[in-house]
Structures are given as structure tokens and as C-alpha cells.
Amino acid sequence: MPRPPQRLLSPEIITEAAIESVDETGDFTMPGLAGRLKVRPSSLYNHVSGRAEIVEFMRARLMAGIDVTSQSGSWSETVAALASEYRRSYAEHPRLIPLFTAHTVQAGVAFGLYNALAQAFSDGGFEPGETLHAITTVDSFVLGSALDLAAPEVQWSSGPEVNNAMKAALATSGKNPERADAAFEFGMRVLISGLVAQLPTAH
Amino acid sequence: MPRPPQRLLSPEIITEAAIESVDETGDFTMPGLAGRLKVRPSSLYNHVSGRAEIVEFMRARLMAGIDVTSQSGSWSETVAALASEYRRSYAEHPRLIPLFTAHTVQAGVAFGLYNALAQAFSDGGFEPGETLHAITTVDSFVLGSALDLAAPEVQWSSGPEVNNAMKAALATSGKNPERADAAFEFGMRVLISGLVAQLPTAH
DNA sequence: ACCTGAACACCGTTCAAGT
DNA sequence: ACCTGAACACCGTTCAAGT
Numbered sequence A, B: 001m002p003r004p005p006q007r008l009l010s011p012e013i014i015t016e017a018a019i020e021s022v023d024e025t026g027d028f029t030m031p032g033l034a035g036r037l038k039v040r041p042s043s044l045y046n047h048v049s050g051r052a053e054i055v056e057f058m059r060a061r062l063m064a065g066i067d068v069t070s071q072s073g074s075w076s077e078t079v080a081a082l083a084s085e086y087r088r089s090y091a092e093h094p095r096l097i098p099l100f101t102a103h104t105v106q107a108g109v110a111f112g113l114y115n116a117l118a119q120a121f122s123d124g125g126f127e128p129g130e131t132l133h134a135i136t137t138v139d140s141f142v143l144g145s146a147l148d149l150a151a152p153e154v155q156w157s158s159g160p161e162v163n164n165a166m167k168a169a170l171a172t173s174g175k176n177p178e179r180a181d182a183a184f185e186f187g188m189r190v191l192i193s194g195l196v197a198q199l200p201t202a203h
Numbered sequence C, D: 001a002c003c004t005g006a007a008c009a010c011c012g013t014t015c016a017a018g019t
Helices: A011-025 A030-036 A041-046 A051-064 A075-091 A094-100 A111-124 A128-150 A164-171 A178-198 B011-025 B030-036 B041-046 B051-064 B075-091 B094-100 B111-124 B128-150 B164-171 B178-198
Strands: none
Touching: A011 A030, A011 A051, A011 A094, A030 A041, A051 A075, A051 A094, A075 A094, A075 A111, A075 A128, A075 A178, A094 A128, A111 A128, A111 B164, A128 A178, A128 B128, A128 B164, A128 B178, A164 B111, A164 B128, A178 B128, A178 B178, B011 B030, B011 B051, B011 B094, B030 B041, B051 B075, B051 B094, B075 B094, B075 B111, B075 B128, B075 B178, B094 B128, B111 B128, B128 B178
16 A cells, blocks of 8 residues: 555654553553554654653643743732643543653753743742742642542542541542542642741741 | 572562662663673573562662660651651662662561651651651652762853853852752751741640 | 473554555 | 555463472
């Protein structure tokens, strides 16, 4: 069969198919992608350098969906809005997140977000060193929360090893994603009030 | 060659070899493990059910290294000590952590830690629902921070897309693991003071 | 009980051959 | 320019055969 009249593939098409595959199955393979796109596996290599690059394209697509134009109110409200927006973006495709943890984030894809956070912390009165740590703290918390969202139902099997305090806590647990959402909102309140408390002017 | 006089393998020996491999290379394979143990790949299946079980054994070994007997002072000091101990345990083998994010934690391996956290939050006056969210918040933050530790040097390539606030922040950045350690300690202070602020009696 | 050898299905990637 | 077919090295796993 000769080359078809219309182009069958592009990096965007491949990335989209990979995201669909991960959404549905939790992972993707090159043959699986090829099958989804009615193409042979070797054809993919005309558009992407390999599997690793597809993962980076997925990361970039997710990061590009983050809206950093949240110029509302105080610096702490801006940080809260950015963190929520960051996590919302992850939450659209929770099963992608484990794929991202294997390799470090190649800077450049997240400039917008990091710039906006740095501006907010700087405006709030944090020194540069604290600003870097504050960004890292927000980043760590959002990533950890997103992984929590990707986790299936926790089978806690309230056995005898669970003490009373934990039993009572578990009894309140709803299903994902509601439980993970509520935990994230609680953690956000904790984080923001804790950040405010770090400023000398705050006491 | 017949069966050797001494047992060559055990789940513990295999788990240990896997941890060594991940520490050195960031991953492990069954043939790689077999080579390390001077054995054929198929021999491993007499002791473990497969690759996935080895990952769970590594997780259990890491979790078992967490010392939860930190009965010092107030509830918030206990939480801080537990979180630090949790993170210290991860930090001993940072490259393991990405392997753990693919599958959810099967409860049971972390009872001790979760019980101790639940007790501390309950003692502090948190209601059961808040206790669950507080545990999740600590868990998310520690996991995210541990992944930050596993990341290689951040190549930030201070290009023109980086704004002034971010440039100043990056200029203070040291090398890992020192940078990640300092960020974790900053985040811990934020988290603890934020948790204290959630209690009605705290204002 | 436990190690081995051979085998199988599958994966990521390369590359010459086509149009 | 881009899809294909064949090939390669590699991986996880199974299982009958040995002792």
C-alpha cells in the first residue's frame, strides 16, 4: 500500500493517542499506539524520537493547560489560585502522573507557572531563598496530592492493627476523587496559612 | 551443575539486590538481578511471584525502616518528627520512589506510621475527618518532597523567559541533596504552623 | 526444594526499501 | 516526506527436566 493522500501522523496526534491510552489503561506502548492510529510501530519514529519523547510531549501538553493569569487580590490568594490551577490540570489525567515521576522535569515547560509563583512570593515579601523553597513546597504538595488522586480506592481493611484514632478517621472517608479533592482543599488551607505565618510582618 | 549446597536465594536476598540495582542505575530487570546474584532469571520465580512483588517488597522494607516511637512533647512536634522520619527513610534510597508511584500503596505496610499520625492529630484536637485529611496532606507533601530529592540537578538555564523574581530565587539554589533538604525543612515549618492554625483553640 | 535451559509473547528501536 | 516490513536486542514469565 502506498503513502496515503492525507498525513496520518504528527507529534500532536501521537501525543493525543498516548494520553487516551494512559487514561484508559494506565500506560502506553508503541505497538498499542500504532494500532490505535492504524499504522505500523515503525511509522511513529518519523515524528517522535521515541517513547521518552512522547512522555515529555504529554508533560508539556499538560503544563501548557495551566492558566497563570490569575491576578486577583493578595499574594496568598494568587498562590492558592495557581496551586489549584496546577492541580486541576493534573487531575484531568491523573494516570499520567506516575509516568512523569521517572524523569525530572526539563525546565522550560513550566516557566509560566514558576514565574507567576516567584512573582507572588516576592510580592508577599519573601526573600529569594525563601521564594525558591516556597515554590518547591507548593510543587511537592501539588505533585503528591495529584498522585493521591491517581491512586485507586484505598483498601484499608480495618483490621485489628488499626488504632481507634485511625479507625475513626477512616470511617469518614468517602470515595475518590471526592476524598482526594477534600484532602487537597484542606491541605491548601494549611499550606497558605502556614506560608502567611512565615512572614515577619504576619505576627 | 546440580543444586548448590547453600541456598542461593531468598525473597530478602532478591529484594536487597533490587535495591542495590535501583540505587546504582535507577531501575532493575529480572535478568539484571539474576546476573547480580549469579543465577538464571527463572530461578527468581521460586522465591517471588514476579517483578511487581519485588517492588512491593522494596516498599515494605523501606516502610519497615520508619521509627514511629517518637513520643516527645506536643502533638505538633510528634507530627514533625514522624514526617521527618518518613522522609529520611525515603531519602536513603531516593531512586526507589518513582517505582512506588505506579501502584497504590497496599495498606498494611504503613499501619505504624498512619496510626501514630492519627493518634497525634486526634490528641491535638482534630476531628476524625480532619485527621484523615491531615494525614493525607503530610503524606502528599513527604512523597512530593522525596521525588524532588530523586530529581537530578535542575538545569534551569536562566534564559530570557525567566522573570526577575525567579532569577533571584534560582541564584540562591545550591546542589542536591542540600537544596532539597533545605526546601523540605522550610516546607515542614510551613506545614506544621499551618496545621496548628487550623485548630479552633489556636487563635 | 530449588536451580536450569528452552521457549514464548511482547516491547522499543533501527533501517533499507518502497512510493 | 513518510509509511512499511523485516530484523535485532531485550524483557517478563512459564514449565518440564534435572538433582
